[in-house]
Amino acid sequence: MTAPFRHIAIIGLGLLGGAIGLAVAEMLPSTTTSGYDLAPETRARARERRLASHIAETAAEAVAEADLVIFCVPPGAMGAAAAEVASALPPRAVVSDVGSCKASVAEALAAALPAHNPALILPAHPVAGTEHSGPDAGFAHLFRGRWCILTPPDSADAAQVERLAAFWRALGAMTEVMEAAHHDLVLAVTSHLPHLIAYTIVGTASDLEAVTQSEVIKYSAGGFRDFTRIAASDPTMWRDVFLANKDAVLEMLQRFTEDLTALQRAIRVEDGGALFTHFERTRAIRRGIIAMGQDDARPDFGRGDH
């Protein structure tokens, strides 16, 4: 296969930017990468880990030769990062990103790059990640078997959309195209709401007077630890996600709260039948996730008990 792109600029060298650099080096060895991060210490660490073929000292330098530029910064920083490269951006370069909300990012990129061909601005979102962040967090196989959702505008160049999709498939991802607004709704429930709830419950637990933090930690194997994993995710990125996808998140939160209130009432009035019925139907979704290869069926994910 000919590599879809010749030279990829990665702006932002945290978990996702670093993982893209390492994945390209392993899976598309003929493609050159140049990386840039606003933080000098991240650039230094990126050089040591070889997250890109070349780590540039300015964003403009990083994009100068690129035929694909991927912004890997928190949603709230997309506009500023794009503005920084605007004057140096090659006119035929495809512009993309990895942000968790797509409508707001598409708007920010378009506003920051008014001179760029809008048919080449193709937002995307690889649904992959871990609770770790920063230049030490990425690894080459992060995208393997995961979905990458492309949300091209109606005016997008179809050949370029396919070229970007081929790039993600080369890194091991499966690709899907959808409307930005629909993406934001889907991710509000599969990702943003779970994170908000995990952050909330971990906060609730640490504020208790009658139960010590050490007790919470010791007995976390009863379920709590699954929440702490996602509540350890990057705070800056998640602040931006909730602000950028505010409407969809508030809508999902409203539904969640209604459902929780119904279960709370069932507990209060001791309606065991209602609880059982609800608990039983949630198993089917778990089975679907295992069947689609998006999780591991082993007890405890092989957390070391075997």
Added chain:
Amino acid sequence: MTAPFRHIAIIGLGLLGGAIGLAVAEMLPSTTTSGYDLAPETRARARERRLASHIAETAAEAVAEADLVIFCVPPGAMGAAAAEVASALPPRAVVSDVGSCKASVAEALAAALPAHNPALILPAHPVAGTEHSGPDAGFAHLFRGRWCILTPPDSADAAQVERLAAFWRALGAMTEVMEAAHHDLVLAVTSHLPHLIAYTIVGTASDLEAVTQSEVIKYSAGGFRDFTRIAASDPTMWRDVFLANKDAVLEMLQRFTEDLTALQRAIRVEDGGALFTHFERTRAIRRGIIAMGQDDARPDFGRGDH
């Protein structure tokens, strides 16, 4: 080491009962076990998997020779299971269980066994489990590195409490003694509330009209799948837990809802500072859990991406 008990009766051969039987066979080979389950098909499967040295056809037969009887049934079934063995229970046998709520179970066992020495009724809770249930779910190392909380009544025989603790340590667990009421409060936050919330969000997601179930499943890697794991747990057991630990669960739920409402408001008024501050402090708890060996720090718990 001399084995703490000579003959252990396991009443209920699901995940926990089965795991105890397999763990005893591996780690206390000189100890005999007899197992019983109300369901004939579970008894048959238990025989095939050798979950106990002998699978009895009645609960009374299972306990006849026992110096330790462990009830491994859902909290709501403890009383009935104990009543079934009452007439056959050797007078000097220690009686224990593995239930997730302790105050209500202690009451149920005492009420069902009025003739038994109350100093020998020693409830316990191994904080270990997976989302799987039934006679195929147990494995010998389930308790390794996990905590087992003993909640003996004030009148308990101290030597017998230590004997029971020694038994759990022999299976690989670490032990702790606490008041039943305090246990129920601690577990309400580290286990019961997380399960209730996980069940709720999985239900919320499956009820959406604008997002298909297939989309929820496909993009679950963004956080949702962590909730589906615990929401796949045994519905009967969890119904019983919420009814048996109603007051503590409702108290925790109230606090959680207040905290969630505060974050919801921060999103609505776009108070990024409040969101960031909250998200940042939850990382410390995660670090504590990793440091105490109650979870794995690897990204994705080594879910197969490496």
